[in-house]
Amino acid sequence: MPDTSWQDRAAAKRRQQLDSIPKDWVLPNLPPRSQLDVNEYPRKCGLLTAKEVQITESSVETLLVNLSQGTWSSVEVTTAFSKRAVIAHQLVNCLTEIFIERALERAAGLDEHFKSTGQVVGPLHGLPVSIKDMLMIKGLDTTNGYVGRINQPAPKNAALVDILESLGAVPYVKTNIPQTLMWGESYNHIFGRTLNPFNRNLTAGGSSGGEGALVAMRGSPLGLGSDIGGSIRIPAAFNSLYGFRPSYNRLPTTGSVGSGVGQNTIYPVYGPLTTSMDGIKTFMRSILSKEPWEYDPLVIRKRWDEAECQLRDHNNGKELCFAILWDDGSIVPHPPVTRGLEIAKAALLRAGHKVIDWKPTNHAELCRLGWEILAAGGSADVDAVLATSGEPLIPDMSLEVEKFDAEAWQRVKNTQVPRPGLTTHELWQLNGKLRQLRHEYLDHWRETISETGTGRPVDAIIAPVAPFVATPHGKNRHYNYTFIWNVLDYPCCAIPVGSKVDPQLDAKRPRASFYGDADRQNWDSYDPDDFINAPLSIHIVSRTLEDEAVVGISEVVDNALKARESAI
């Protein structure tokens, strides 16, 4: 046990963080906490030049074109995003490690290389990239939100960070997460809570919540998140972003810090959060061009297949058949979520596609198995890291947890007992059962060929990301709408619908019957005024290792949504 209390260690780390912010970028006047929508604030706060606004509001594609042509230097671009990231942080508390000086040095080196050779070092030349605080960056902490991991600088980069750098990217900030990483919101004892920039009374989601808030505020053009239960797609959806969950082991995870090392049933995966489909595609294509299977023994040796992304196996993207998952048979989504699905349906029909309903098969049982498997190792890993600081486990993501004083936390700690977990034989039984249900799901999908009329099974499912839009803090309690696809290992991409919660359009409706108590409670918890301005989102899902197709189909859906919007 260290001499210093965990509270003091956390406070010292926060001071260190504050010191890492350039003084000129501290906002002189913060908007009042009662100002809920702060998304436009950075543009108007006066700290950004017009060019910096232009740069930070550009898509990845535009940024890369300008960087590769020397129109914008990496130092310029990195400065603009760093500044905006720091501004965003002051409004929604999205960052952990801030290392702008080091990033600018690297940017200057890239500019120098470009100037002297006329060449970019790679397809992401000069692009600032933010990184979830779960991947190691040499010399920096990877706290995972645990006090016990403060002041443990990483000995080397994670494989993905090395690859991003070899592609020319410029890491400059790391982003906030929840303690344990196993929540759909982002609060921990060190860095506090990340807020939603569209409505600060709402969560930014989690566990890649810092990325969600930061990218939404254009403090980063491209963020790297991770997902084992929805941790990319939830913050993407809650912040009106594009977020992609690749299949297991498509991208390397070497150099991750987290619990559950060696759990190899439901793999955590890394993936991008960004402001356009183009950003998703560029990220995936670039990383895979570096043959990541050479750097992580679990990565599948499979190049990015442009023909699959052009939808060779899906009628070249014409006259597709989508199936909509309206509800999962356990929790009926809130009205704005259903409205999002209806908008998508109308847009797809308008674009000449077919839309049928998706019948969920064993979703509750699949998810129950999945949660049991994730918990099968017991609490030893988490207990061990908590013990190194004396910090207690945060019991939930409610606002209450921010108010606890030392004595209250001691009481929390006293109530927590270790969970022993399962035997290997029990785990393997669950794995066997899960495999059987995955088999049935695959069969179910294949058999839709009789319903689509296209000669193919359903091309993709359109599904809610959650049974609600971004919730008030502490209320994001149902993850099965995302987790189901982790359990099945189906790649999926969250995309914005282009609409926000509107109390008129999204009025509460009475329902006569419910699937059960959880469904009733979720429905009762809906009051449109509490969710005002929260973005509407959907996700697009296809089968294992159809990553390229999911990206291609998501572009089709995105285009259909945009065409509908501009036609209105």
Added chain:
Amino acid sequence: MPDTSWQDRAAAKRRQQLDSIPKDWVLPNLPPRSQLDVNEYPRKCGLLTAKEVQITESSVETLLVNLSQGTWSSVEVTTAFSKRAVIAHQLVNCLTEIFIERALERAAGLDEHFKSTGQVVGPLHGLPVSIKDMLMIKGLDTTNGYVGRINQPAPKNAALVDILESLGAVPYVKTNIPQTLMWGESYNHIFGRTLNPFNRNLTAGGSSGGEGALVAMRGSPLGLGSDIGGSIRIPAAFNSLYGFRPSYNRLPTTGSVGSGVGQNTIYPVYGPLTTSMDGIKTFMRSILSKEPWEYDPLVIRKRWDEAECQLRDHNNGKELCFAILWDDGSIVPHPPVTRGLEIAKAALLRAGHKVIDWKPTNHAELCRLGWEILAAGGSADVDAVLATSGEPLIPDMSLEVEKFDAEAWQRVKNTQVPRPGLTTHELWQLNGKLRQLRHEYLDHWRETISETGTGRPVDAIIAPVAPFVATPHGKNRHYNYTFIWNVLDYPCCAIPVGSKVDPQLDAKRPRASFYGDADRQNWDSYDPDDFINAPLSIHIVSRTLEDEAVVGISEVVDNALKARESAI
């Protein structure tokens, strides 16, 4: 507990097997047990016509050409192989389920289809295929060599059997395995022991030992085996065959019967045993053409890549750099194994390739982890299936186990106590450690780029399949030469060297020092006279999911060996 003793149930099953053999195909005079080499016996026994000899001694390629041109009918080919399989069985005891009538009906249907349409139903049209007794075939037992699984006809086909049938193949026999499947020899209480056709005092290997003996005797042109520790490659090597272990989850395993369901660290894989590289390639290409990922949720969505097989990533097969694993740092191979490696080295140098030495990295530790992981579930699964019949666990593969009477077996049973296995947390620690060592191995391979002089890392490793050739029964005790590649998930192909043990060439040599007791005991156990006529073999290994490249490189090695042979 059933009324009938397990011995009686096993005897009844054996009688049933005997009844499934056409009476005309029973050999009037069996050669004396003292005749060790029976490999040529089927050709000369008088039961096969000249055409049947021609058919059964043809390669897969020749058979398929003749079948697809209607030169040979499937009934003819299936009859010939069925006859020879039954003859082989009487000499080396290689079969379990024998269902020739059913196969001939299917063959007649295929012939009818061909006659009426002029078309084959698929690339394996009419080809008899033998199946390890681990995959379900509808209506037949899948005993795994357990008495408790007698008389449990499978409700449906395994995915691979369905796919083989959809390609036009004709299953006709299932083949012998050891009880538990976890031995490199093939003995169980129901079907007894499979012998090596080149020397019946030697083992045919295991666990796909029935396949090894059957294909070697040309009782099958193509056998389907499985491999979690060497079970394809050991019988391939011990019987002078080509045997391929694909990467994890390249081929479907749905419909397997076995222990360790849900064990998802070191996956069992299926693969072919046959008499030519062409058979291997045809098998892999055909199965993958049926998109098996549509039928098994764990199968990797990756088509057979002909360009990879043509060695696009390996200088188109010219001037490759091989590395030879002379010994694994724990057990030095017997002289004939080393001679096999020397023959391969000479052949490769002669063909213009480069050959360096492979430095094994952490082989012992990787294998130790692997065995611990396979055992982590404890003995519950095996205990449960044994309990259904009262049959005891067979303690080893020695000849002694055949002599045990009921009382002796009861004593064996009394000594066996259940193993509880590990906790999930302990398993995950092992998985984590294994992943780290796999990472180091991958780094080690990548770094050989500095030694090869080709601008690439080593193209493939040439390694012993075992530290001995086919051993006397009960003496195959070291599996780490095959298991290392299962643990690393490196695809590999066993191929014959084209030579057999010769007491002159393979004399025992004194050694001054040993790695340890196991090494010394293994060396002391060598007497060339005990291994006479055992085939020499090697295996070719490359990295995870380089399946196509391993097949392509194995062809290069095979051609080099044959060119050298014909030049001598």
